[in-house]
Amino acid sequence: MRQAGTNLPKVGRYNQAVVLERIQRADGVTRQEIAQHTGLTPQAVSGIVRRLIDEGIVREDGASREYSAGKPRTILRVNADAGRAIGLHFDPAELTCVVVDLLGQPLVTQRMLIAPGTAPNQVIAAMAKLVEEVLRLAEVSPDSVLGLGLATPGPLDRKEGVVVSPAQLQHWGRVPMARLLSEATGLAVTLDNDASAAAVGERWAGSGRGVANFAYFFFGTGIGGGLILNQQVYRGGSGNSGEFGHMSVVQDGLPCTCGNRGCLETVARPAAIVSETHRRLQAGSASSLDRRFRAVPESVDLRAIDSAAIAGDPLAASVLAQAADYVATAVVNVVNITDVDLVILGGPSIRELGQRYTDAAARAVAARVMSRTIRPVEVILSPLGADAAAVGGAALVLHRAYSPQLSELLSD
Numbered sequence: 538m539r540q541a542g543t544n545l546p547k548v549g550r551y552n553q554a555v556v557l558e559r560i561q562r563a564d565g566v567t568r569q570e571i572a573q574h575t576g577l578t579p580q581a582v583s584g585i586v587r588r589l590i591d592e593g594i595v596r597e598d599g600a601s602r603e604y605s606a607g608k609p610r611t612i613l614r615v616n617a618d619a620g621r622a623i624g625l626h627f628d629p630a631e632l633t634c635v636v637v638d639l640l641g642q643p644l645v646t647q648r649m650l651i652a653p654g655t656a657p658n659q660v661i662a663a664m665a666k667l668v669e670e671v672l673r674l675a676e677v678s679p680d681s682v683l684g685l686g687l688a689t690p691g692p693l694d695r696k697e698g699v700v701v702s703p704a705q706l707q708h709w710g711r712v713p714m715a716r717l718l719s720e721a722t723g724l725a726v727t728l729d730n731d732a733s734a735a736a737v738g739e740r741w742a743g744s745g746r747g748v749a750n751f752a753y754f755f756f757g758t759g760i761g762g763g764l765i766l767n768q769q770v771y772r773g774g775s776g777n778s779g780e781f782g783h784m785s786v787v788q789d790g791l792p793c794t795c796g797n798r799g800c801l802e803t804v805a806r807p808a809a810i811v812s813e814t815h816r817r818l819q820a821g822s823a824s825s826l827d828r829r830f831r832a833v834p835e836s837v838d839l840r841a842i843d844s845a846a847i848a849g850d851p852l853a854a855s856v857l858a859q860a861a862d863y864v865a866t867a868v869v870n871v872v873n874i875t876d877v878d879l880v881i882l883g884g885p886s887i888r889e890l891g892q893r894y895t896d897a898a899a900r901a902v903a904a905r906v907m908s909r910t911i912r913p914v915e916v917i918l919s920p921l922g923a924d925a926a927a928v929g930g931a932a933l934v935l936h937r938a939y940s941p942q943l944s945e946l947l948s949d
Contacts, residue, residue, distance in 0.1 A: 628885060
């Protein structure tokens with residue numbers, strides 16, 4: 538692919554996005570500070586800020602206490618009420634829908650369970666119903682909505698808005714989700730991988746704000762990943778980078794739905810943990826879960842396993858520790874390859890697994906990453922938690938509308 542030049546209108550839009558992003562990230566910044574941090578001239582910054590204020594996106598909010606002699610410097614902030622965005626996370630087991638303001642803060646969140654084997658047209662109908670419900674509860678008119686961001690399992694054809702036979706949805710083919718959902722809701726739809734969307738959400742409203750390079754591990758029904766490198770979302774050649782769950786971590790391990798063997802998903806996703814626990818119980822390993830398993834096997838789910846481990850059950854603790862060690866290995870591999878400064882763990886199944894996985898990964902990164910003697914790499918839990926992908930879906934809309942996109946600046 539050739540590197541294309543650009544033109545003045547594109548540069549103008551890009552510079553406006555740079556200024557707006559600086560205001561959004563700082564949550565209180567002066568025009569002078571924007572000029573210092575962006576390298577733009579004070580005159581250019583003043584012109585851009587004036588347009589943003591006229592459009593209602595930015596507001597003036599009093600004077601800075603830190604200024605030298607002369608006229609006080611005015612603080613600028615994003616006007617959170619200037620627009621709304623909808624985020625929708627499609628997990629094979631559950632839909633989560635959220636309405637956020639311009640700062641990415643959730644206003645209303647709703648969930649809906651999805652039965653196994655649900656057909657695409659039924660999923661689209663359920664999505665449209667959920668979108669209608671959150672708009673009603675948030676008392677938001679569709680006219681004020683900037684768009685709908687759909688976070689879904691990959692692989693994807695983002696250009697065409699198509700979900701392509703996800704590993705957890707093998708009865709699906711090439712489903713034009715973006716078009717179908719747009720037709721069902723009347724909203725413009727932005728489609729992305731759920732883990733990439735969650736990473737964008739962290740960058741817009743979570744722990745990734747102001748971090749130039751970070752990796753996001755997403756734990757849902759499966760395991761995915763998102764990468765922010767040099768302030769930009771990294772998607773790879775086909776737009777499907779970050780499949781951390783399909784990194785091989787067990788030599789000659791169990792077969793995975795992707796066609797590989799020994800993938801991280803086969804040992805660390807919720808269903809794999811439950812399956813391994815059941816296997817050990819069936820084999821006769823001593824555990825406080827044994828009686829429960831003999832009576833109702835399906836009652837020994839992830840929550841029960843976590844509770845047993847907390848109570849000191851050796852089998853449950855061993856299974857979870859093994860899964861955490863595999864996650865730690867994957868985190869070390871990603872950090873060694875990308876040299877990121879931060880690793881964030883989030884997603885729906887992080888409720889039960891989060892602290893164990895984070896602790897194990899932090900220990901491994903401190904001891905095994907090549908760059909450990911140069912600077913520490915932090916491993917943290919996402920403050921967005923289980924709703925990371927839904928908030929990320931909404932952030933996709935905000936990111937596309939308001940963040941500086943190098944790919945667009947350099948495109949034909």
